[in-house]
Structures are given as structure tokens and as C-alpha cells.
Amino acid sequence: MERKQMAFFTRPIELGTLFDDLADRGRGTGVHVSRPLDIAPHLGADLDLPDLAELVREAAGWLAAAGARRGDRVAVVKRNHWDYVLLSCAAARIGAVPATLSADLPPDVLEILLKRLEPALLVTDSALAARPGVAVQAPRTLVLDGTAKGLLSLDDVRGWAVPPVHRPALDDPLAVMHTSGTTGVPKLVVHSTRTLLRRLAGFEAHRWPVLGSRPDDVVASAISFAHGRALAWTASVLWLGPAKVLAVSAPGWEEAGPFLARHRPTTLEALPATYVRWQRRALGEAGPFARVRLYISTFDAVHPPTVRAFLNATRRRRPVWMQGWGQSETGPLTFRLLTRRSMADDDGRHPTTRDLGRPVPTRTRLRVVDRETLRPLPRGASGLVVCRTKALCLGYVGEQERWQGKRLGGWWHTGDVGTLSRTGRVRFVDRETDTIPGASCVELEDVIDDRLPEVLECVILGVPGRPSLPVVVTEDGGLDRDAWRRAVADLPELADPVVITWDQVPRTGTGKVRRTALRELLGETPDTYGTGRWT
Structure with a gap:
């Protein structure tokens, strides 16, 4: 042949x-929908x-x-x-x-x-x-x-x-x-076909150690199925022929909970926002997550308390959380495997999910460039992260000039600010448009999430000329102000927090916070420290 x-x-x-x-x-893979x-x-x-x-x-x-x-x-x-x-x-x-x-x-x-x-x-x-x-x-x-x-x-x-x-x-x-x-x-x-199926789905359709689906796996996904990830996920997972494939169509626990409990997945991919909504379900008895050996998270940043909760929710001895970083335009660029040990908070050490791991071997090359000159920077310096990948999309419908403007020779501007270590590890700082002077919004959000268990989500908005504004999401819209002051005492100066509920936050179809819309909702200026040039 x-x-x-x-x-x-x-x-x-x-x-x-x-x-x-x-x-x-x-x-004989069975497909089950919620x-x-x-x-x-x-x-x-x-x-x-x-x-x-x-x-x-x-x-x-x-x-x-x-x-x-x-x-x-x-x-x-x-x-x-x-x-x-x-x-x-x-x-x-x-x-x-x-x-x-x-x-x-x-x-x-x-x-x-x-x-x-x-x-x-x-x-x-x-x-x-x-x-x-x-x-x-x-x-x-x-x-x-x-x-x-x-x-x-x-x-x-x-x-x-x-x-x-x-x-x-x-x-x-x-x-x-x-x-x-x-x-x-x-x-x-x-x-x-070349970028989406040959490069992305084809790469995933290997029985990679730990990450590849096994014949006895029950593989679940709870994402936005309008997203291109749904095509690559479906093709690659079904090609490997696990025992079952589960599709969760809505994050609400009234639909998702009984469905997951009935089928008991061994691998689970979900939107970061969905993991956050389910986080309290992962505390205490393992329940639907008892058999999970592999969690997968892409689309957005996920904070250490969420990762820790789900890793502790399974009865598996060595569960793994795969954190992927990439874009709709490129597919996955890096990945990192997180474990209970790497997420343990001991001796005052604050674990981070901002370490995004290394580029996908043989598939991706990364470089950090100066935000003004676009010239390459040495390892360890913070700047714009650019990439090379053969999975880069063909363009943008109706905005091809915008797509061309994000290319520098054979390099693609991700719009993210970060660093590359000497060994090639990527450390995420912020989206370029969300940057703040002398700190990282995502890191501050990490610390606040870790220190205040009642906080479902924290969003730091940079406001030129004033301290950055923390928007705190809680179950009931309330916050212990004394606990807040203790939690942020050693952090860079922040404005008094705005406290809202989950349903008040404007979100994208993949659960990300629409920061521009959130600013408008709060009556804040649209001005940011970033240029927004690479969005």
C-alpha cells in the first residue's frame, strides 16, 4: 500500500x-451527549x-x-x-x-x-x-x-x-x-485541511504517552462546540477509538452533573470558566471526577486553586493536568503537565500556572521581541511572544490586511507578553492590551484567587493614572473587606475592589471575560497601558 x-x-x-x-x-466507540x-x-x-x-x-x-x-x-x-x-x-x-x-x-x-x-x-x-x-x-x-x-x-x-x-x-x-x-x-x-486536520488533528491522533486516548478511556469535552477546537478534538479523539466519547453541551450542573456521574470520565477537557463553575463540585467527595486521570485546559488562563481542586478530586494516584497555550489562528503552541506536587502550596511558595511549558516538539518555534522595535530579545527578557508554526491559519475573513499586519516575515505575533527561559520555557505575563506597569495582571489574579477561597474569579483592569482596578466575582456579590485588605497587603497598590456576581460578568462564547465590555459596564475609561495593536 x-x-x-x-x-x-x-x-x-x-x-x-x-x-x-x-x-x-x-x-466500537460510543458517543454520548448530555x-x-x-x-x-x-x-x-x-x-x-x-x-x-x-x-x-x-x-x-x-x-x-x-x-x-x-x-x-x-x-x-x-x-x-x-x-x-x-x-x-x-x-x-x-x-x-x-x-x-x-x-x-x-x-x-x-x-x-x-x-x-x-x-x-x-x-x-x-x-x-x-x-x-x-x-x-x-x-x-x-x-x-x-x-x-x-x-x-x-x-x-x-x-x-x-x-x-x-x-x-x-x-x-x-x-x-x-x-x-x-x-x-x-x-x-x-x-x-492541511492546517486543521493534517497539522492539528493529525498530530493529536497519536497515542502519545499520558495525553493520547486509550482504548478503555471515557473521554469528555465541555467546551464551546462552535470553536474550531471542537473539530480537531472530535477528529483526533474518535480516530484513537476510546471506549466512550462524551459531549457536554451546557456547563450548568443540572445537566452536566448527572451526565458525568453516569459515565464517569477518565479524561476531561473543559473551558477554564467551566472548571471554575464546577470547582466547588470537586471539593470533598470525588463523585463524577473520581476516575479522571487527565484534565485538559486551553482557551484561557486557569488559576492554581482550580487546578489543585480537580487534581485532588480524583482517586487516581498520579493524575495530570495538561495546560495548553495557543490561539485559534495557530492551534497549540506550548503545553505543560501539572501535578499535585507542582501545585502544592507549601513553605510560602506560590505555585503558578503562568509557566506555560515548552513549545510543542518539532511543531512550533517561539521568540520574544521588543514591543517597540520588534527586534529579538535575549532569553529572560520580557516582550512580545511571536511564533512559527505550519498550522497557521490562512487569514481573516474581511480583514486580510489585519492578518498580514500580525506577521513579521515567517513569524506570527501572538499578542501575548512573556519571557523565554534559557531552556525554552515560556512564562506568560499578560495580553499586550492588558499589561500594567511593573506587574502582571494574571499573577495578581493568581495570588488573590489563592488567598481568598470565596473569590470565584478576580479580574485586574489597568487604569492609566490610577491604581489598577480589581473586579472580584463571588457567589453572592459580597466580600469580607478585612480579609481582602490582608490578602492584598503585600501586593502592588490596587484600587478598592468592585464586587459582582458570576452572571454580571460579560463573557465570550468560550467563557473568557470581555474586558472591554466589563470596563463599559463599570463606567471605566477604555484607555489601557497596552496598544491593542496585536489583538
């Missing part, structure tokens, strides 16, 4: 036929690969019947569920380019992104279709869960013949996803 043919059977390389290929391999799929509730919550392959073929027929054609962009925006992945596969199968958008985007931001996309077809649910200005952004709109005047429903497109498969060239646009948008309107990132 030729090398190219062999690669087909050992790595996931086609999005449109992914589930056909998985079903043909005969692995609630029935929005696009096929009749299938229930326990699924198998042949049924999923058939569903993708049917959905490809729906999209073709709704008018989607090869090369068209198909925008998908609905409440969070793993069926974002199935709809993406269906669009790719007919040669269209799926563009997945989170339903949690603010209405004005969603409208901007849809205008940039200019989709030939919008696939949505009745709740989103009812929003003013959403359905008019596409010539045709398909509503998945009901009917709406002037719009297509699933009943209008069922029964269409399964279209022939179109396999795009390796470097053609394959899928579009958006960045988090913590500082404004998200970018629309374009990936290809």
Missing part, C-alpha cells in the same frame, strides 16, 4: 467523510458511529436542498451542542465552507460577523432566527427546530438525495471559526 493511502487509514484527513471513515474502521442532538432529537443521547455517519449524509442533503453549493460559506449559529461538528462535516461534504458562530455573541457583534461572512446559507435555531437582523444577513435561512415565516424548516429539505462527496484541495479554505473577542469584535479565522 502506498504511503499516501496508509496515511488515510492512520490519520483523520477529510472533514466531509470523517464519520464515514470512522464507521468503516469498525471501532442532551439529545438539536438536529436529531429522535436519536436520543446514546449514539454510534454508523448512525452519526448516516446523519451527516442526511444533513448534507438538507444543506444542498437549502441551496448551499460548492465554495459557498454556510454560517451555523445555534445554542451550544456537539452537532455543530456534524453540521460542519455535512457542509464540507458538499464542498461548502462551514463558518461556526457562537450563539452567545452579542447581537451587534453577530450581525457584524455575518455581514463579513456573506453566507449563502444561514443555519440556525428558532431563538436566533427571531432576533432582529439575524436572518436577513443571508439570502436563505434554515431553521433547525421549528418554522418561521419566510424561512426554511427541516421539513422543507428532508428527503433530498445525498450529494456526491467533494474533497477540497489541501490548502483551500475548509472551515471558518471566530476568535474569543475579549477586546472587541472577534476575528473570523480561516483554516484548511
